Amino acid sequence: xxxxxxxxxxxxxxxxxxxxxxxxxxxxxxxxxxxxxxxxxxxxxxxxxxxxxxxxxxxxxxxxxxxxxxxxxxxxxxxx
Numbered sequence: 445x446x447x448x449x450x451x452x453x454x455x456x457x458x459x460x461x462x463x464x465x466x467x468x469x470x471x472x473x474x475x476x477x478x479x480x481x482x483x484x485x486x487x488x489x490x491x492x493x494x495x496x497x498x499x500x501x502x503x504x505x506x507x508x509x510x511x512x513x514x515x516x517x518x519x520x521x522x523x524x
Contacts, residue, residue: 448498456476457472458472461493462492462493462494464492464493465491465492466491469491469492469493469496470482470485470486470491473485473496480516480519481502483516483519484502484503484505484506484516485502487505487512487513487516488502488505490502
């Protein structure tokens with residue numbers, strides 16, 4: 445497996461952001477982004493910064509036909 449180096453500008457983040465998980469992580473994401481984007485992270489089981497960073501596109505999940513996603517899709521107008 446090829447290892448990637450990820451460079452992150454952490455100036456707007458708490459110094460200990462890489463220790464955040466679960467509620468601490470989700471609360472931070474809600475502050476930085478939006479509760480709807482945070483809901484997408486929760487559905488995908490992305491609970492830490494380390495799990496979030498290599499994610500290429502958190503919105504790919506909306507292409508999956510799932511009952512669990514229906515409320516998030518309606519809220520974010522992902523229905524066509």
